[in-house]
Amino acid sequence: MKQKVAVLGAGSWGTALAKTLVENGHDVMIWGNHEKQIDEINEHHTNTHYLPDVKLPEALKGTLDLAACIADADAVLFVVPTKATREVAAKFAAVCQNKPVVIHASKGLEKDTHKRISVVLAEEIPADKRQDIVVLSGPSHAEEVAVRDVTTITAASENLASAEYVQSLFSNEYFRIYTNQDVIGVETGAALKNIIALGAGALHGLGFGDNAKAAIMTRGLAEISRLGVAMGADPLTFIGLSGVGDLIVTCTSVHSRNWRAGDLLGKGHKLDGILENMGMIVEGVSTTRAAYELAQEMGIEMPITQAIYDVLYNDVDVDDAIRAIMLRDYKSEQEFTFN
Incomplete structure (x- = not known):
């Protein structure tokens, strides 16, 4: 059934998802706040800053x-940076005249409050201006989805019918959606894997090989699971698409801006210069602070997160941070998840 969908956020992921929705036969409008970018989408059917060499459907319309954008929409998809979510949600609530399904495809924790994105959306958008909130997340690079590379991700909602609605909205021959009702687990895995990707990139930048990559991904998954379960997640979620799946794709690919930022850190570049030259948000940097502070509040041990936090915010040398982890008290692997 053809649906009217508003996509809020014209970055790489928002554009790729909007393109997919148009190709599925839906009526799609994408909102952004940069006039030149929106003009390019409407006049040239490209978004070259984020997706060079990708031609967008002529049916995809952009607006400021x-x-x-949201008028009479059946579904509204938030794909804005974590730090902008609350502000955009408040603006949405102020002008919304109907009750769409709210979907979000961003990955992070809010600075200072440490709240998950669905919680922020629920706080800012009154219940009479939305249906359920659904999380869309999993192992996916926008660059690959935009060229129809085979991709599988998760739609998560406490209401299974809402997750199934999003599943039907997006699924096609190259983009497959699985449903999940563990919103906490899906959002936690999505946010925290960016921290581990920074570390994996740093190891690469320092010249370490596959052994180190396997170590940080495996032990990183232990940390993600430990904090997620303490927050109320199902531990099985972390061996699924939004857990180990998202971790693999983000820790092993040059498409990952978090991996690229970590790689540059490992090569000796300064954080401020990396962020200035990246041209896109590196969510893992702010998420590292939020996760570190949250773990401190909850009494959860997260040594890799703490090491990356020290590198980013305390000017600790990357080599020294690695050495500190390797010389920690010896542990049993049976302590994998909860200790």
Whole structure:
């Protein structure tokens, strides 16, 4: 069934998802706040800053007018940076005249509050201006989805019917959606894997090989699971698409801006210069602070996260951070998840 979908956020992931929705036969409008970018989408059917060499469907329309974008929408997809979610959600609530399904495809924890994105959306958007909130997450690079590379991700909602609605909205021959009702687990895995990707990139930048890559991914998954379960997640979620799946794709690919940022850190570049030259948000940097502070509050041990936090915020040398982890008290692997 053809649906009207508003996509809020014209970055790489928002554009790729909007393109997929148009190709599925839906009526799609994408909102952004940069006039030149929106003009390019409408006039040239490209978004070259984020997806070079990708031709967008002519049916995809861009707008600077948030109210026009969401008018009569059946579903509204938030794909804005974590730090902008609360502000955009409040603006959405102020102009929304109907009750769409709210979907989000961002990955992070809010600075200072440490809240998951679905919680932020629920706080800012009154219940009479939305149906259920659904999380769309999993192992996916926008660059690959945009060229129809085979991809599988998860739609998570406490209401299974809402997750199934999003599943039907997006699924096609190259983009397959699985449903899940563990919203906490899916969002936690999505946010925290960016921290581990920074570390994996740093190891590569330092010249370490596959052994080190396997170590940080495996022990990183232990940390993600430990914090996620303490927050109320199902531990099985972390061996699924939004857990180990997202961790693999983000820790092993040059498409990952978090991996690229970590790689540059390992090669001796300064964080400020990396972020300035990246041209896109590196969510793992702010998420590292939020996760570190949250773990401290909850009494959860996260040594890799702490090491990356020290590198980013305490000017600890990357080599020294690695050495500190390797010389920690010896542990049993049976302590994998909860200790």
